[in-house]
Amino acid sequence: MLLKFMKLFISICFAAVILSSCDAQKPTPPELIKGISFVATRDTINDAVVQPIKNYNANYVSVHPYGFMRDMENPAVNYNSSRQWWGERLAGTKSTIDIFHSKGLRVMLKPQIWIGRGVYTGTIEMPDESRWDTLAATYERFIMDHAQVAEQTNTEIFCIGTELESFVTARPEYWNDLVKKIRSVYKGKLTYAGNWDSYKHVPFWDQMDYIGIDAYFPVSDQKTPDVATAKAGWSSWMDELSSLSRKHNKKILFAEYGYTSADYAGKEPWKSADETQESNEQAQQQLLQAQYDTIWNQEWFAGGFLWKHHAEQGRRGFDKLFTPQGKIGATTVSEAYSRF
Template identity: 75%
Template sequence: MNKFLSLCFLGILLSACNAQTEPPAAPELIRGVSFVATRNAITDEIVKPLLNYNANYVAVHPYGFMRDLENPAVIHNSERQWWGERVDGTTATIETFQSKGLKVMLKPQIWIGRGIYTGTIDMPDDSRWDTLEVTYEKFILDYAQVAQNTNVAMFCIGTELESFVAARPEFWNRLIQKIRAIYKGKLTYAGNWDSYKNVPFWDQMDYIGVDAYFPVSDQKTPDVSSAMEGWKKWMVELSSLSRKHDKKILFAEYGYVSADYAGKEPWLTADETRESNEEAQKHLLQAQYDLVWKQDWFAGGFLWKHHSEYGRRGFEKRFTPQDKLAQQTVSDAYGAMKPKE
C-alpha cells in the first residue's frame, strides 16, 4: 500500500513539473477591422458583416475637427457631427460591439479641413500651440473617460501626428500621465509608416502602433510572392524596434486600395488615372497575412476600413474590401488565425 501511494505521489509530482515547464500559450492575435462611424444610431444589422470577417476586435473612430492650420482648435462632440462621432454615439457603438463579443480599440482622430495631412501640424507661435494643446487634451481625455466607462480593451492616444509629437514632447508626456490616471487598459499610439521609429514615448505604451502603409511593390498587379519579398526590409526594421522596446508591433491601420499599383504608395487613394484592380488588393493582403502576421513580434492589426451604410459603399477603388475579392481573403485569413478550440 505504501509503495502504491509513493508511486501515485511521484506521478503527481512529475505531472506538476511538466505543467510548470510548458511554455505559456501565445496571446491571441488581434484580428481587427476599422469601423466608419454611422450617421444615425447603430443597429445589430450593422454589426453582422464585421462578424463575417472572423474579427475579434473593432476600432471605433470618433473625430475631432480643425478648420485649418491657422485655426488649430480641435472641435469635438458637436451637434453638427454624425451620431457615431459624438460621445453618446461612440459609447452606444462600443457597447453594441461588445454585446456581440467584439473587443474594441477606441481611436479618436483629428480631421483637418481640406484633408490636410495631420503629420504636418506645426504652429508658428506659442499662443497657437497652447490652443492646440488645450483643445487636443480635452478631446483625448473626454474619450479616455469613455474608454474607461465602457471598459474597452485598448485606447489609441493619437494618430499620425509626427510634427506635433516632435515639437512638443513634454506635452505628450503630461498627456500620457493624465490618460493613465483615467483609463486603466492598454495604450498605443498610431505612428505613420515613415515616422513611427521616431516616436519618443514608446516605452510608455503597451503596443508600438504603426499605420502600416509600407511600399512593397511597383507592379500593377503584384503576385503574393513578390509582395512578400517587398516586405522583408520593413520586417527587419519593425522587429528591431520591437526588440529595442520589448513591445509587440500592432498595425493600428493596414490595407490597400483595390486599384492598379496598390502596393507602390499604399497610403494614397486611387485617382482617375488608376484602374480598378481587385486582384492587386487581394494579393497584397494575402502576402501580409502569409508573412508579417506569423512573426512572434507581431500583435495583429486593424483593417482599414469597413463602411456601415450602403449609401457610402460605392467606392470601387477605395480601401474597403466590402463586396470585393479581398473580403473573402480577410475572412479566410482571420478564420485561420482563430485559436483552436
Template identity: 50%
Template sequence: MKCFIIIGLMVLLSSCDITSNANKKINGVSFVASRDSINNGHIKPVLELHANYVAIMPFGFIRNLEHPRITYNSNRQWFGETKEGVEQYVNAFKAKQFRVMVKPQIWVSRGEFTGKIKMSSEEAWKELEETYSNFILDFAKVAEETKVELFCIGTELETFIDHRPEFWFELIKHIREIYSGKLTYAANWNEYNRTPFWNALDYIGIDAYFPVSDLLTPTVEDCKQGWTNYKADLEMFSENLRKPILFTEFGYRSVDYAGKRPWESDRQMNTVNLEAQLNATQALFETCWDENWFAGGFLWKWHHKHETSGGSENFMFTPQNKPVEVFIKDWYARY
C-alpha cells in the first residue's frame, strides 16, 4: 500500500509539473532601441507588465529595395541599434531575470517594405548575401556571448527567401556553429506557410498582423470571429511540422479600423480609437494564448521612456498608458 501511495504521489506531482509547463508562455515585448543606454527605471514598467521576455532589435540599413549593401553598427546609429547597445540592453534585462530574443532587422530608406527587397543581378544577390551574413552572424556572436535564449535570423524578407532559399539553409548552419540557443524567423502573416526552412529552426515565427475585422470599432467577438479564418490552419501547420508557433510580433494600433489592416503604420490613419485596440488585442489573447501549439509572443511595441510614451491621444501601436496596457498586464500575470 505504501508503495502505491508513493507512486500515486509521483504521478500527481508529474502531472502538476506538466500542467505548469503547459501554462508557461513567452509573454514578450518588443523593446524599441533608443539613443541612450537603459537603466532599472526603464526596465521597471516592463516588470510591472508581468512580461518575462524582451526582444532587442538592432538595425541594419539599405539605400533602396535593389541595393545590396547593408550598413550597420555605425556611429550614425542610435546606441540601442548597435552591438554595444544590444550588449548593454541584454545585460540590463538579464540582471532582472528576463529572457531575451535578439531580433536583427533591416530598415529600407523611406520605410519601404523589406519583403520586396529584390536584386537585379546575380552579382547583386551575392553581395546582398555576403553583407546580410555579416550582419546576422555578428549579432549571433553577441547573442551567444550574452547568453541570449532566442535569436531571430530575419524579419519579413519573403522575396529574398523566395529567390535564394539555398542561401538561407547555409546561413542557418553557420548561425548554429556560432550560437547555441533557440532559433526562429519572423515571417509576415501571409508568408509563413511558404517559408521553406522551418524544420531547421526551433519555432515557427509569425508577425501576426492577420486582418480580423473590417469594422470601425470591432467588438471582441467580431475579432474572434475573424480569427476563425486562420486558427485551424495555424494549428494544423504547427502539428504537421511538430513545432510551436511564436508570434514574433503582434499588436494593433489605437485607431479606427484597427483590425482591418493591422500592419499599416501610415500616420494619415490618426483617428484615435482606444476601444478598437483593446478589443482586437483581447480577441487575440483569448483565441491563441491557451492553445498547446502556441508558444507566446512579443507585443509590438514598447518604448523605454514609459511615462511619456503612448497615452490617450496616441494613435500608434504601443499599449503604454492606454486601456490595453491594463488588460495585457492582467493577462501576462496569469502565465
C-alpha cells in the first residue's frame, strides 16, 4: 500500500513539473502600446508636464519635432532653426525624451514635415528632377539627425516618415536606401506612418517592425454616433487591417488616432473641425470608446498614439480640437488604457 502511494505521489509531482515547465515556455504577450502624442513646447519642460500624460495611464509618448518645407518650388526641409520652438529643435527634442524616460514613459520619436499653407504632405510633387534631389537630400539629413537623437536617448521606436505617399511612390529605391542608413545608426524599432487611405501601398513594410497607420478611418456619418454605430463602422476596416498584418507578419500600430470634439467627428476624422460644426464632446467620447472596444483587443494590434496632448493652452483653448483635455473623452482614454 505504501509503495502504491509513493508511486502515485511521484507521478503527481512529475506531472506538476511538466505542466509548470510548459507554462514557463509560453511566450508572454507583448504589452500594448498605450500612447499619447505630445505637442512640442515653446520652452523647456519640467516634471509637471509629464504627470498629465501619466494620468491617461499611458506607457508611451510620441514626440513630434517638425521640419518645414516652404512649397513645391522650394522643397528644402529646414529644421533645428533658432526661430523654431525649443521642443522642435534637436537639443529640445533630446531633452524632452530624456525627461519622459526619467519618469518611466517609453518614447516614439516621430519627426514630421510641414509644408507652407498647410499643403498635404501626401501630395508632394516636384516640378523637376533637381527639386526632387533637393527634397531627398534635405529630408535624409532631417531624418538621420533625428535617428541619431533616437539612438543617443535609447528611444524605443523611431518613425521614419509620416503620410508621404507620393514621395514614397516616386522614389522607392531612395526609401530602401534610407532604411538601411537609419538601421546603421539606430538599433531600436522602426515604423512608418502611412495614411489611413494609402497604407496598403507602402512598399517597405517588410523592413519595418510595425505597420504604422494614421488611423483616421471614417466610421459614421451621424452627428453624434452611438458606440454601437461606430463599432459597426469599423467592421470593413478590421478585415483590411488583419489581412495586411497576416500578409507581412507584422502587428498594426496606430501611429496616430483620435477624433475632434465636434459634430460629425466620425465622418472625416482626419479633418479639423470648422465653423459649421458645433462642439460635441459626446461624439468624441463615443467614437473613442467604440475604437477601444473593437480594435484594441485584436491579436494583430500593437497599440496606438492618441492625437494629441498640449502642454500649453492655445489662444482659442481646446474647444473642438482633437485633444480630450478637460473633456469627457479624457476619462474614456484613461479607463481604456488602465483596462488594457
